[in-house]
Amino acid sequence: MMNRNKYTNIIVCYGDADRDILTKQIKMYRERYHSKVVMIIESENDISWLNEHSEMFEETMDRADGVSFLDDVVNYCKMHHFAERETLIMAEISDTETLTGLGFEVKSPGAMAESYKKALEMLGNMIKPRI
Known part of the structure; x- marks a missing residue:
């Protein structure tokens, strides 16, 4: 089955993922799909990252106390009228x-960052000059 998602909206929760690599991927998605990017704020690291890369994110989402991650994201999407089929969630989620x-x-941010690193390594190996 072909994926019908358009990624009009991207919601990202960095967690422990490689922020530099994940941000490069988000930039590519953002350009390709003209996405609106929302960053979930869960830590001081998120606030620092947001301050350094504010041009990347149209909005932020603060987590509600006592509300599950899943419910928080679904409620946010409903409040902001984000269509489910057009929304990509980048987060480490068990459910x-x-x-x-x-x-x-x-998509798992950690897995995305790892696959991106591997792709760059493969590309690097492919374009090494022959002697």
Whole structure:
């Protein structure tokens, strides 16, 4: 089945992922899909990153006390009228089935950063000059 997601909206929760690499990927998605990018603020690191890269993010989402990550994201999307099929959630989530069942696409930031690193290494190996 072909993926129908357009990534009109990208919601990112960096967690422990490589922020530099993940930000490069988000920039590529943002350019390709003209996405609106929302950063979930969970730590002081997130606030510092936001201050350094504010041009990347149209909005931020603060986590509500006592509300599960899943409910927080779904409520945010409903409040801001984000269509599920057009929203990519980049976060380490244990219960991805619930979100994908609603129509969201969910990607692990750690896995995305690792695959990007591997792709760059492969590319680097392919373009090494022959002697």
